[in-house]
Amino acid sequence: MTITFTVNGEERSVDVDPDTPLLWVLRDELRLTGTKFGCGIAQCGACTVHLNGVPRRSCVTPISTVDGSQITTIEGVSGAEAEAVQAAWTAIDVPQCGYCQSGQVMSATALLQMVANPSDDDIDNAMAGNICRCATYVRIRQAIHDAARTLEG
Amino acid sequence: MNIHTSRRSFLTGLIVAVTLPRLARAQGRAGYFDQLPASGTEWVPNAFIRVAPDNTVTVLVKHIEFGQGPYTGLTTLVAEEMDADWSQMRAAAAPADVEKYANLALGMQGTGGSSSLANSFMQMRKAGAAARAMLVAAAAERFGVSADQVTVEKGMLISGDQSASFGELAEAAAMQTAPDDPAVKDPADFTLIGTDLPKVDTKAKTNGQAQFSLDVYRDGMLTAVVAHPPKFGATVASIDDNAAMQVAGVRKVAKIPQGVAVYADNTHAALKGRAALGIEWDESAAETRSSEQMVEEWTAAAKAVGNSAKDWEVEATGDVDQALTGAEMVEATYVFPYLAHTPMEPLDGVIELRDGEAEVWMGSQMQTGDVGAISAVLGIDNVRLHTMLAGGSFGRRAQPDAHFGAELAEVAKAHGPGAVKLMWTREDDIKGGYYRPLTVHNIKAALNADGTIAAWDHAIAAQPIFMGTPFEGMLQGGPDFSAFEGASELRYATASHRLRWAQMESPVSTLWWRSVGHSHTAFAVECFVDELLEKAGKDPIEGRLALLGDDHPREKGVLQRVAEMADMSGDYGYGVAVVKSFDSYVAQIAEVEDRGGVPHVRRVWCAVDCGIAVNPNVIRAQMEGGIGYGLSAVLYSEITLEEGGLVRQANWDSYPIMRIQQMPAVEVEIIRSAEPPTGVGEPGTPPIGPAVANAWRRMTGKALRRLPVIPVPVA
Numbered sequence: 117m118t119i120t121f122t123v124n125g126e127e128r129s130v131d132v133d134p135d136t137p138l139l140w141v142l143r144d145e146l147r148l149t150g151t152k153f154g155c156g157i158a159q160c161g162a163c164t165v166h167l168n169g170v171p172r173r174s175c176v177t178p179i180s181t182v183d184g185s186q187i188t189t190i191e192g193v194s195g196a197e198a199e200a201v202q203a204a205w206t207a208i209d210v211p212q213c214g215y216c217q218s219g220q221v222m223s224a225t226a227l228l229q230m231v232a233n234p235s236d237d238d239i240d241n242a243m244a245g246n247i248c249r250c251a252t253y254v255r256i257r258q259a260i261h262d263a264a265r266t267l268e269g
Numbered sequence: 270m271n272i273h274t275s276r277r278s279f280l281t282g283l284i285v286a287v288t289l290p291r292l293a294r295a296q297g298r299a300g301y302f303d304q305l306p307a308s309g310t311e312w313v314p315n316a317f318i319r320v321a322p323d324n325t326v327t328v329l330v331k332h333i334e335f336g337q338g339p340y341t342g343l344t345t346l347v348a349e350e351m352d353a354d355w356s357q358m359r360a361a362a363a364p365a366d367v368e369k370y371a372n373l374a375l376g377m378q379g380t381g382g383s384s385s386l387a388n389s390f391m392q393m394r395k396a397g398a399a400a401r402a403m404l405v406a407a408a409a410e411r412f413g414v415s416a417d418q419v420t421v422e423k424g425m426l427i428s429g430d431q432s433a434s435f436g437e438l439a440e441a442a443a444m445q446t447a448p449d450d451p452a453v454k455d456p457a458d459f460t461l462i463g464t465d466l467p468k469v470d471t472k473a474k475t476n477g478q479a480q481f482s483l484d485v486y487r488d489g490m491l492t493a494v495v496a497h498p499p500k501f502g503a504t505v506a507s508i509d510d511n512a513a514m515q516v517a518g519v520r521k522v523a524k525i526p527q528g529v530a531v532y533a534d535n536t537h538a539a540l541k542g543r544a545a546l547g548i549e550w551d552e553s554a555a556e557t558r559s560s561e562q563m564v565e566e567w568t569a570a571a572k573a574v575g576n577s578a579k580d581w582e583v584e585a586t587g588d589v590d591q592a593l594t595g596a597e598m599v600e601a602t603y604v605f606p607y608l609a610h611t612p613m614e615p616l617d618g619v620i621e622l623r624d625g626e627a628e629v630w631m632g633s634q635m636q637t638g639d640v641g642a643i644s645a646v647l648g649i650d651n652v653r654l655h656t657m658l659a660g661g662s663f664g665r666r667a668q669p670d671a672h673f674g675a676e677l678a679e680v681a682k683a684h685g686p687g688a689v690k691l692m693w694t695r696e697d698d699i700k701g702g703y704y705r706p707l708t709v710h711n712i713k714a715a716l717n718a719d720g721t722i723a724a725w726d727h728a729i730a731a732q733p734i735f736m737g738t739p740f741e742g743m744l745q746g747g748p749d750f751s752a753f754e755g756a757s758e759l760r761y762a763t764a765s766h767r768l769r770w771a772q773m774e775s776p777v778s779t780l781w782w783r784s785v786g787h788s789h790t791a792f793a794v795e796c797f798v799d800e801l802l803e804k805a806g807k808d809p810i811e812g813r814l815a816l817l818g819d820d821h822p823r824e825k826g827v828l829q830r831v832a833e834m835a836d837m838s839g840d841y842g843y844g845v846a847v848v849k850s851f852d853s854y855v856a857q858i859a860e861v862e863d864r865g866g867v868p869h870v871r872r873v874w875c876a877v878d879c880g881i882a883v884n885p886n887v888i889r890a891q892m893e894g895g896i897g898y899g900l901s902a903v904l905y906s907e908i909t910l911e912e913g914g915l916v917r918q919a920n921w922d923s924y925p926i927m928r929i930q931q932m933p934a935v936e937v938e939i940i941r942s943a944e945p946p947t948g949v950g951e952p953g954t955p956p957i958g959p960a961v962a963n964a965w966r967r968m969t970g971k972a973l974r975r976l977p978v979i980p981v982p983v984a
Contacts, residue, residue, distance in 0.1 A: 143483075144537070154695065156695060206475055209467060209471050214475075247921065249612055255893070
């Protein structure tokens with residue numbers, strides 16, 4: 117089955133089993149390897165992408181459901197919020213092993229796109245689906261606050 | 270009953286030369302730059318440093334980077350001695366080559382025991398100093414001055430009004446003789462060591478560019494998954510692969526010693542094919558006990574220690590039995606579950622076979638062992654291993670039996686020439702064993718009238734980790750210290766003391782889990798001493814300081830510092846613990862809230878003494894992460910076996926771990942020290958459990974003696 121969608125601004129068509137999770141299409145077919153596999157059941161958020169602007173767990177998103185959609189991955193995420201998040205992440209060295217951080221950055225960017233100055237509760241709600249086994253949570257929280265301040269100017 | 274009284278710690282155990290007969294054959298003797306971008310114009314002063322004409326300096330790091338910071342730490346050591354500018358520094362994985370890249374604390378190439386920075390401290394500084402000396406000699410020639418007229422600052426060699434960069438002098442430096450034993454700096458002259466240099470790997474880990482094993486794709490590569498036995502000790506009896514072979518994209522099904530491998534064009538097809546397999550398992554040798562039954566047996570063994578041929582007397586001073594006779598005895602039993610490590614990236618790797626050689630990409634934590642195992646399975650000596658960044662480990666990738674490398678090689682062997690990626694799923698990871706051992710402690714003590722301790726009689730029932738693996742030789746016939754390290758060498762004064770280990774057996778495989786024995790011994794010792802102090806009416810901090818006496822200044826230092834840091838004025842519970850592990854000293858105080866009968870940890874204060882602090886920011890990060898990792902297990906996680914031996918947990922929905930809303934605020938202070946640097950990857954983990962449990966007991970009166978504190982109800 118051929119499915120056509122836009123990834124990072126570029127139209128792509130793939131001919132795969134329609135049950136194939138978007139995650140494995142991004143990785144195995146399109147070689148966009150920044151999006152990671154962690155659990156396969158939407159528990160950890162390592163596979164988070166933006167689907168039509170909204171964070172989505174690509175590991176449980178069948179490719180058949182994204183026909184005609186706009187998908188953004190860590191390789192293509194851009195704009196003021198993404199830049200502020202990545203700069204804040206770098207400034208305080210958030211990542212340890214780094215494997216979950218693509219998903220963390222995607223979730224944090226989406227949060228700031230929706231909520232300009234998130235409270236700790238907003239952060240908890242937006243980031244609770246992203247596991248970090250290195251427990252970099254203290255710095256993730258700080259970096260989101262730092263990025264929000266940068267965006268406020 | 271075995272009697273064994275010699276004392277050892279994890280690291281001193283490792284320093285004993287590892288004798289690994291089957292690993293000695295092949296050591297991946299690839300030329301050490303052939304995995305890196307080829308360039309004929311780089312200067313290679315030694316095995317650890319490359320200077321390029323573009324003025325970048327690349328440090329080849331012999332330790333795997335999975336978040337604990339060696340890429341930054343070891344690169345800092347070189348940059349310091351070269352007087353380089355931090356912006357010109359790069360880090361890359363050293364190849365697998367035990368002759369050049371052995372862990373000096375292990376005698377083989379590998380990472381463990383929080384030893385990366387400690388064992389590299391002088392080695393990497395000497396490497397940097399040697400390169401600097403050669404650059405200075407080259408500059409002196411070019412400038413027409415003597416070497417002592419050349420200064421080096423931020424990557425520039427300067428004499429009077431003449432100057433040149435490292436890159437400009439690289440070719441000339443290559444003509445100089447490397448000094449045998451270059452002098453290193455006086456620590457008073459450090460300019461980079463001791464500062465919060467930005468980590469070298471952060472950017473690539475923020476924009477998706479960092480390359481992990483899972484990200485390796487080779488031409489024509491197949492993806493394989495393996496169906497493993499559902500019970501520990503079971504084997505394949507028969508396979509029906511008809512339905513699996515009907516799945517579009519599935520290329521092959523093969524029986525291998527570890528189970529049944531399914532090969533496909535892509536990951537989705539491989540997983541679908543595996544799900545369609547019909548396998549009958551031979552469970553005649555399988556573990557069929559439930560973990561509840563094992564807890565009962567382990568508890569009985571701890572309480573009856575001394576009666577079995579499998580019991581070991583590890584330490585004994587004074588007459589414990591006599592001191593306990595007729596005394597008012599305090600007794601506590603602590604139960605610790607099996608724990609999975611669940612690193613974010615499950616075990617995975619890529620192997621490519623061609624013409625009698627194998628090229629391997631994996632997050633190898635013990636390169637020498639992994640290369641040896643792959644070589645042995647394939648019967649070839651030419652194994653080239655690329656150590657990839659790994660998505661966490663916490664012990665999971667440090668495999669004495671090299672089981673993943675062996676499985677990867679078996680998958681390749683059954684496939685033949687070409688490339689295969691082997692991936693474990695989260696379910697494979699959680700159900701797949703290699704757990705922190707299920708452990709039961711039983712401690713009895715007698716107090717004197719003045720509150721001092723008359724007797725401390727400690728029994729631990731647990732499976733070994735080293736025994737039965739190629740690392741067993743390290744024990745030199747003694748007991749497996751991984752079961753009791755931290756309970757041995759008790760730092761608190763007691764008139765008599767005994768430590769015994771009941772060696773338990775099960776087909777359930779075990780492995781070191783961040784901080785190894787300390788992951789449970791610290792909990793038992795620090796909770797128990799806290800109860801004794803409370804019983805004696807003593808303050809938890811002053812009481813500990815008194816029991817530590819005069820021989821433990823560094824434990825006392827972190828304890829006093831954390832007491833100064835902590836704000837214990839809130840209407841919450843406060844608990845303290847102090848633990849020495851891997852030659853580092855950590856004290857923590859936890860602020861705990863009672864939320865409807867379960868503890869919520871609000872804040873943690875942490876003081877650490879790890880000798881010279883090479884990168885304080887990395888140390889703070891490791892303390893934060895170690896606290897989160899330890900707290901996660903203490904509060905939420907356990908692996909249990911149902912009756913019949915099946916693992917109940919499958920993924921992070923049934924094996925819950927800490928999420929952001931459960932993470933406390935953490936404040937870290939580092940003790941200023943001139944001692945050699947010691948590890949930080951593990952030592953942040955042991956104190957948090959007992960600090961929280963002590964806070965809870967002092968607040969609610971309820972001692973937490975069975976972990977996890979908040980178990981998932983069994984359906």
